[in-house]
Amino acid sequence: MTTADFEQGPAGTPPAGPPAAGTRSDTPYEAIRAIPVRHYGRWVAAVVVVLLLVWLAYAFSQGDIIWNTVGDKLFDHTVITGVGHTILISVCSMALGLVLGVVFAVMRLSKNPVTGGVAWLYIWFFRGTPVYVQLLMWFNLSLIFPVINLGPVYKNNTVDVMTPFLVALLGLGLNEGAYMAEIVRAGIQSVDEGQTEAAHALGMTGGRTMARIVLPQAMRVIIPPTGNEFINMLKTSSLVSVVQYTELLRATSDIGNSTTAVMEMYFVASIWYLVLTSVFSVGQFYLERRYARGSLRSLPLTPWQKVRANLSTLRRPKVAV
Template sequence: MTSEAITAVGAGHPDEPIIRLRRPGRWVAAAVLAVLAAMCVHFVATSPKLRLDLVAGYLFERSILRGLLSTLELTVAAMLVGVLLGTAIAIMRLSQNPLLRAVGSGYVWLFRGTPILVQLLFWFFLGTILPQISVGIPFGPSFASVPTNTLITQFTAAILGLGLNEAAYMAEIVRAGIGSVDRGQTEAAHALGMSPLVTYRRIVLPQAARLIVPPTANETISMLKMTSLVLVIGLPELMTTAQLIYGRNFQQIPLLIVASIWYLVLTTVLTIVQTRIERRMSRGGGRR
């Protein structure tokens, strides 16, 4: 068969119109979704029990904004603890020292294996088993001591619970990123006389950042929503503030909508920032 015949069989006559396949299932699915969306919009717009006027009134209420600020502070502080400590633990797990590897692995095992709620409550109630935190010689006299409840406040307990838990997950993310860097570059840096710390800081971590940054951004978005769990220790962040308000006026759904709107706004902003960071990090990486 000639090449012209093959072209005619494969592509058809150029004057014949191209007939697209009919997919009625798509139109049926689109119609069903449109009807469901219209029902949701109608319910939200016409239901008096949603109290949209109350939602609008509490959206910028002073205590809600203070809780929102507390949520942002918790997110930033917990992620700083998680990233810094997680990087150190990842380096420990990749160390040639078996003791450091065992400590790093034990940390990840402990904090990934217990629920975050348990960890938050543990730090909050630490004063019941350790009334004083002392500084001094081990098994000897102490130079200074502070009441545990004075040192570990609600905010501190929240940062410890969220940050130490996040460090276990960040350690695995950083370890995977470091493992993606060619080992030959580390050996070359050592051959040039660089110390392990300088090698990680100047050679390994800058290259591993391309794989570390995107999941770290995802963890930040998750952390923003996870701060709502500090409700169990009574810290007045966004969710706790909303609960305190609807505990007084019994308008649970409107106040939950207010909290949900702010969470959606913050996660949308963080998602936009994440997208831009990923685009910037992917430059020169062979992907357009």
């Protein structure tokens, strides 16, 4: 650059030139209006869904349904007792399935061919046959074993031992144990083998390593499908009505058969199943969120946070830059 590029000012003043770096110009910049992109397809889809829901509600309102009966029987004593029995058999069966799942998953991963083979046979049988058939087999066990004889330890008639609750517990719990065994096995195998090697190098036994090192880390993988299995168990428990266990479906069916309000009582049962699955789904979400700490950059939004985020997007504020 030469001196001709600048105009000389008065004596003692620096030459005129471009503004120095970091200085502000006297000319203000016009504010930029950032307009968010509008997704019209989302609004069209929302309108279509709302119209379908309105049409469905209108169709049910025109049906020959006595809705007062649904409201009156929703909190009936027999129905509430059936709800309690449903929760009881689901929790007990899930607890039994979880214990069996951990045991048979460890057996399946064992280097002992006998324990590994027995675990594989158990999973193969109970996953390969319908739970409805298994319930019927336990219910009719007295046809092939009239008496349960354990020698001097215990002896009794099979009919007296196999109560409806025990039949339901064995049918659901043993079947669930086969699925939980595969879930737990996948969780154990998701833990890096270096964790086990490091624990063994410190002198920890195999059982202690499994209980204190492997299983706690495998919980992140085990928890989500376990929650899904429990919610599925709540619905599968309706099958135990076939073995004379009075849970929610059987309780509502008995009322419906005696009052001829069959469909109304099915609606009552459906409402309670939706309530139970919704409550436990919320619990599953927060449990998964707790075990996700440390493995995700940001935790999933809670339902209330999602609502606030969706409401904030509807306001569409104007952004000035």
